[in-house]
Amino acid sequence: MVIGRLTSEIGRGVSDLGEAMSLSDPVVRLGVTGLARAGKTVFITGLVANLLNRGRMPGLRAVSQGLIEGVWLQPQPDDTVPRFDFEAHLAALTGDDPRWPQSTRSVSELRLSFRVARHGMLAGMLGGFRGPRRLHLDIVDYPGEWLLDLGLMDKSYAAWSAEVLDRIERRREAADYLARIAGLDAAAPLDETVARGLAEGFTAYLQAARNAGYYDCTPGRFLMPGELAGSPVLTFGPLPQAEARRGSLYAEMARRFDAYRREVVRPFFRDHFARIDRQVVLVDALGAIHSGPQAVEDLRRAMTEILAAFRPGRNDFLTRILQGRRVERILFAATKADHLHHTQHPRLTAFLEALLQDARARADFAGARTAAMSIAALRATVEEALSHDGRSVDAVRGRLLDSGRQAALYPGALPEDPMRLLSPAREGAECWLDADYRVMNFAPARMTLRAGEGPPHIRLDRAAEFLFGDRLMGE
Structure with missing residues (x-):
């Protein structure tokens, strides 16, 4: 019995060593988290759907260069972790009466496997001996509130x-x-x-x-x-x-x-956080702006706490459990970008960058790449021009969540300088003095998808490229 146990442990060690030496299929563990209403479930569902059907993913290099030969779902490797219910969530988003899926309230996981053609000089050297390579993407969904618990x-x-x-x-x-x-x-x-x-x-x-x-x-x-x-x-x-x-x-x-x-x-x-290779943190920045200065300041403090989880050198507890491992890439994504006209997306991204600036300045990411981006994992609106006070304004139109009727919305223009939002927030202002930022709750739009297309989105392909595009390219 002892010999059997030792043999099993040696076998696992050989397997781990083989993966480290690229003798077996490599695995990327992608952590997905966000605070309440940030849209984790929709992000994972939209990402997986668009990786299975890649017609809307030109920003992912492995797609644009035609290297991905196949993608399929597989059972996740962690038998004690609930499976992310991708099929039910996708059915909710794309059915005859589309609706937002129920949010996940615990850790869940899903594995996607890629078959990718070899390319470049190495492909020429190995072409006669080896076929396409495989890569596994393990997506780990966990609540942002649990990440905030690190501060305890x-x-x-x-x-x-x-x-x-x-x-x-x-x-x-x-x-x-x-x-x-x-x-x-x-x-x-x-x-x-x-x-x-x-x-x-x-x-x-x-x-x-x-x-x-x-x-x-x-x-x-x-x-x-x-x-x-x-x-x-x-x-x-x-x-x-x-x-x-x-x-x-x-x-x-x-x-x-x-x-x-x-x-x-x-x-x-x-058991979960210490094993993550790449991380996306979803932020409902528009919701905070809509709620007012106090919500913005509260979000800034929360993001500072979240960033503490990626500074193990500053935390003895994390240093012990991570044992030298660190997240390689971290994407901070402002969700619900489809609630704004695309001309305002750079301002939303600039606000997110400013929101994170203090915390990032104090962070020691030890080589981890970070980026900020405005995205919509499932686009629920279309853009149009409205007449407002005798001038044309850029608006969005969608199906309202509470009534189901179509409505066009001009949410107000975000300031070019994000400090016009952050300064009142830090000073404890009760409300915005010179602007009114409105955010409507839109339901998913009814859609008809063509063969090979995933649901419409905004910059989901660019998010995927940053998070794991290099691994698909064999870099």
């Missing part, structure tokens, strides 16, 4: 509680929770009913805050508990500083906070 690893319960309570004291969504803890004796002996009520109240606040457009909604598993629902590891909430006497409510809340970091956060980074 370097905090004590007391520090986390103080930070959260200070941040939410002026938010009306937190009024019920703040009233619940007002006058509470946290040094009193633990009462499980009280603890459960606090956890439920804090979860209700997080849900309301996310619905209101806030992004700092952690711990992430409170919103997506899965199999942990009702467990002690999710039964805590922030409390004002109190004496942590043994058996007290405060001491037990601190113990459960530590258990959450140890039993929930650490395994996610060890």
Whole structure:
């Protein structure tokens, strides 16, 4: 039995070594994350559909040069991770009554395999001996809220509680929770009913805050508990500083906070995040602008926290679990670009760049390539000109999500200088003083796809080229 186990371990080692030496099919693990409403499910569905049918992917070099001979779905290698339900999501987007699919609320995975023709000098040397090569793309979908949980690893319960309570004291969504803890004796002996009520109240606040457009909604598993629902590891909430006497409510809340970091956060980074090669972070920048300056500032802080996950040298916990591995490429993508006329896309990208500037300046990516881009994984609108105040303005038209009727929208022009948005946000402004930015919720458009075409999109091919185009080219 021991010999068999050793043989198995040696076999796995040989397999890993073979892959490292390109003796077996190489694998690229692409992480896809984003905060609420960023469109992860649509991004993955649109990407896979357009890789299977590549008629709308000219920006992917391997497509434009005719090197991809075939693409197919395969069972994912991780048997304990749920499969991303691509077929159901695609059916929702492209059916007779198209609708946005349900968002995924946990880690899921999908594998695409490519058969790619060899090219260049190496193809001439090996052409008589070897046929096309294969590449596997493993797409790993995980909630951005879980990535934000990384910030908990370097905090004590007391520090986390103080930070959260200070941040939410002026938010009306937190009024019920703040009233619940007002006058509470946290040094009193633990009462499980009280603890459960606090956890439920804090979860209700997080849900309301996310619905209101806030992004700092952690711990992430409170919103997506899965199999942990009702467990002690999710039964805590922030409390004002109190004496942590043994058996007290405060001491037990601190113990459960530590258990959450140890039993929930650490395994996610060890088992999933540490294995990612390329990463795309989806950002609903337009939604934040629409919600106002406070939402923009909240998004900026959230993106700073997310970027911390890609700086393992600054975090002892990450340094230990990554063991020298780092994400090679990171794409920050502003989604829903189809809500704007294409002439405004450069301004949306510039806003995203500015949003990330401070955090990126402090980041040590150690050679990782980064880029920012405005995309729409599934285009739901068409462009047209409208007459507004006696002049022609660039607008978009689509099917409204709430009523199903067609409507044209001029959302307002984004400023050329993104600091006109970021400065009021940092200064705590209540609203935009000189502009009104409107974002409508569009439903997917009814479409008829020709043979070989995936759903319409904006720059999905360029996103794919940045993320893994080099690997398809054998570079």
